[in-house]
Amino acid sequence: MTALLEIDGLTKSYPSRSGFVKAIESVTFSVPQGSFVSVVGPSGCGKTTLMMSIAGLRPISGGEVRMNGRPIDGPPPGMSMVFQDYSRSLFPWLSVGKNVAMALEGQRKSRKEIAVIVEQSLHSVGLDGSEKLYPWQLSGGMQQRVAIARGLATSPQLLLMDEPFASVDAQTRANLEDLVRRLWDEYSMTILFVTHDIDEAVYLADQVVVLSQGPSVVRDVIDVDLPRQRDQIATKELPAFAHLRANVFSQVMGSARRTDLVTSAVHPE
């Protein structure tokens, strides 16, 4: 499969009082066209930094990110992003419909065309007829559906999702996971999905990229050879699912343990 997205030796440091702080040591992996790839890693390892860099929203310190073979140096066409914190990514003073329509700003579309796209996007996430409501009138799960609808409005080739379901309850999360799998199929998208939930990473994806403790490197890329049709109960009961989850878990824990050892060697108690 050809790679839609190539992340090649990406490094990122942030300026700090004492010079700079490294958030990403060096990350290299690629995302095949049409695939669903999840990225897991411990808290603070640089996942959001990685996503913002891929989206062209943060300048990178070294390496290269390419989409369709072209280096990214600003938000590229054909890419949308859904953030973790829907309460901050939706505009509370705009209706649901206007929030979704924001994605189409700057595109030459008539009001009628925009209305059709907004209606279609909201239909795709099961929120028909909610155009005139305001985000604060909706539950957390529904607000995240609005954020997803906004991501879909441009019919992106690549959808980036940064821990999108971290702030919703378990039942809502399971529903949203299945929604995203369905949309991935319907919209023929490629999805790069960041999570720190190992079950979620395995359940959703074709491939799991495991990042180390920060500043991150890629620890492993694990193929998920589960049947394409996923089910919250049946898939999670498969021996292959248990095996994959154990494999990812030991990689994530392994990276944390190794760093703990280094830290205690430097700062003996």
Ligand SMILES: Nc1ncnc2c1ncn2[C@@H]1O[C@H](COP(=O)(O)OP(=O)(O)OP(=O)(O)O)[C@@H](O)[C@H]1O
């Ligand atoms: N704008 C910033 N300026 C300075 N340092 C930053 C900035 N954003 C992130 N960092 C630092 O970079 C590192 C990685 O942060 P990042 O938010 O990318 O991690 P993360 O894996 O997304 O964390 P979490 O699991 O908590 O979402 C952290 O040490 C963080 O303090």
Ligand SMILES: [Mg+2]
């Ligand atoms: Mg983050």
